[in-house]
Amino acid sequence: MATEDVSARYQELDAWGDLDILKALYEGQLMAVAAIMPALPAIGAAVAAAVPRLEAGGRLIYAGAGTSGRIGVQDGAELTPTFDWPEERLGFAIAGGDEAILHAVENAEDSVDDGAEAMRNADVGPNDVVIGIAASGRTPFTLAAIAEAKARGALTIGVANNRGSALLHSPDHAVLIETGEEVVAGSTRMKAGTAQKIVLNLFSTLLMIRLGRVYRGLMVHMRTTNAKLRHRAAQMVDMITGCGMDAAARHLDCVGGDVKRAVLLASGADPALAEALLTEHRGNLRHALVALAGGGELQGAAARQAAP
Incomplete structure (x- = not known):
């Protein structure tokens, strides 16, 4: 699995000077950004499929565990103040529940039952759009959430960083971001996480543009709260x-x-x-x-x- 691979280049990383380490980390971030370009057509296709569901009154629901779940919350939480997206039409399914936003909840990502139950509790239906995010592409909680959402007729979208992973095969639409191995092996909050956040930024912003919430590059549907x-x-x-x-x-x-x-x-x-x-x-x-x-x-x- 590419995101867990150990790069020979960084095996002496801790012995490097500070500036060399920072340069390596910075280069990793640039590589994460570059990995997004090939995914643009898939992002566009996912948005095109999502627009009719949301125009019909559906909800946008983010599902994930750990870093990926928190990145979903980061993206979704900005849609209400920026585009006045109704809070009642925004949902989050995070392994371990709300506590996992600030604290690691051990083993929560392994629960298939919790992933499926999150979709049942949300009463997910055909007009809803569920986007599952996982660097590995094989997180049991996220896969179960996507499977249950799809069975209930929702549009499902998977975002993953490993080619061939289950999260790229089970949903209706798949977005692959091949970020490769991390500078710190397995620390997917870095390259993989950066790429996920950008992909969600692109997805949700294009979505809101197509839903008529932007005009001439202006946030004409924002909330004027101050x-x-x-x-x-x-x-x-x-x-x-x-x-x-x-x-x-x-x-x-x-x-x-x-x-x-x-x-x-x-x-x-x-x-x-x-x-x-x-x-x-x-x-x-x-x-x-x-x-x-x-x-x-x-x-x-x-x-x-x-x-x-």
């Missing part, structure tokens, strides 16, 4: 529409801080039409603005929906 974010929201409305910061702030106040609706108001829609346009276009601001600017059938349908 003064800094309210100012950022006004800047976005002004940047998109050119209405000026004062007008942007007024429009945001009218719609409870919702950037997309404020943009549509600043572009000439009234609140009812803005709501109808976003509903018709599944929250996609680009499509809503095209309909608003172009009139015709798209805007007419939204206007009819907005009419009392």
Whole structure:
């Protein structure tokens, strides 16, 4: 198993000078990043398959053990503040439970029963997307979670760092990141973990873009929960529409801080039409603005929906 192999190059690592050790660790991180390029098509395919499930109201669930489970939590926890992804549509199945986020829970990753039970307890169904992460690709907890989720009709995605591993064969979609042996043999929190985190960053960000939560590179679906974010929201409305910061702030106040609706108001829609346009276009601001600017059938349908 490549992630457990011992590299002859590093067998005297502890006798090296500090700078040489740091250079070796740094090179390992660069190798981890380089290993992601071949996986991009697989990541894209997984996103394309996930979008319809989530558009239908499904949940995004991360499953893993140890470092891989914690990396899943890191990625998923950012989706709510960044993209206003509903917390009730986000789930985590971690071997050992919540305690394992901060502390190692011995033998938890070996429990097949716990992995399957986590999916049953979450009542996973056909609209859900379950992404399992394991450097080895053979962690029993994660494999069991994926198997149970697939049996229940969910879309399943596996992310692993070893070619030919079970986690790359059992899910609907597989993402292989061949990071090879670690500088410190078997310490998969390093190269493997870095690559996993980047892959999840790419996956979840593309997913949120395709779900209409990004427009022109801006986080137009973010939560405006503090003064800094309210100012950022006004800047976005002004940047998109050119209405000026004062007008942007007024429009945001009218719609409870919702950037997309404020943009549509600043572009000439009234609140009812803005709501109808976003509903018709599944929250996609680009499509809503095209309909608003172009009139015709798209805007007419939204206007009819907005009419009392």
